[in-house]
Amino acid sequence: xxxxxxALTPLPSALWxxxxxxxxxxxxxEQGLTDLDPxxxxxxxxxxxSVISEAAALLTLGLVQPWGEVVPRWVPRFxxxxxxxxxxxxxxxxxxxxxxxxxxxxLFWWSVPHTDMTPAGVHVVGLLYLPLIAWGPMLAAVTVSYxxxxxSAPPAPNTRTLGSATTEARTGSGLPH
Numbered sequence: 610x611x612x613x614x615x616a617l618t619p620l621p622s623a624l625w626x627x628x629x630x631x632x633x634x635x636x637x638x639e640q641g642l643t644d645l646d647p648x649x650x651x652x653x654x655x656x657x658x659s660v661i662s663e664a665a666a667l668l669t670l671g672l673v674q675p676w677g678e679v680v681p682r683w684v685p686r687f688x689x690x691x692x693x694x695x696x697x698x699x700x701x702x703x704x705x706x707x708x709x710x711x712x713x714x715x716l717f718w719w720s721v722p723h724t725d726m727t728p729a730g731v732h733v734v735g736l737l738y739l740p741l742i743a744w745g746p747m748l749a750a751v752t753v754s755y756x757x758x759x760x761s762a763p764p765a766p767n768t769r770t771l772g773s774a775t776t777e778a779r780t781g782s783g784l785p786h
Contacts, residue, residue: 611754612673615747616666621737623659630655636730644725665704669748672701672755694759701752708745715742 629635630652634642645651671677677697682688718735726734 611747612669612751615669615744615751618740618744618747619659619662619666621740623663625734625737626655626659634730636726636733638725638727638730641725666744669701669751672697672751677755678759694756698752698756698759701748701755705745705749705752708741708748710745712738712741712745715739 625635629637629645637645676692678692680687680690680692715735715738718738719731723731723734
């Protein structure tokens with residue numbers, strides 16, 4: 610469940626950025642919009658940032674889906690191969706740390722003056738970016754779960770079950786002789 614929630618954390622802010630691209634003020638003052646330059650390269654930047662952030666978040670699902678353990682068969686050259694656990698855990702852990710460092714500062718969003726935004730815009734944007742604070746910790750939790758699941762030893766066989774199976778194989782029935 611944490612992986613699915615983590616995959617959705619950048620969605621509100623991404624949708625807000627896409628609304629800016631479509632011409633909505635997004636809570637900015639006129640001067641704030643001018644300074645942001647939501648035309649030309651600014652538009653491209655906002656779209657690319659939204660797509661990349663959501664794509665990165667969706668990678669979290671690989672930590673709980675089968676394609677995070679075995680490369681899907683349709684992938685050229687690598688399809689059907691097992692995914693190596695250590696590189697996945699290293700990259701996901703680094704991502705979690707980076708996200709925590711990047712987004713924790715949003716806890717202080719409302720204590721910093723935002724002269725380029727309207728008062729209502731400050732509250733709306735703060736609320737839309739607030740889920741990003743949870744992205745890093747959720748990714749960390751899912752990464753720990755993935756690492757434990759993928760590196761734990763398989764359960765030891767139950768000797769009673771093994772003994773019954775051996776008896777069955779030897780005698781042809783499950784009944785003791």
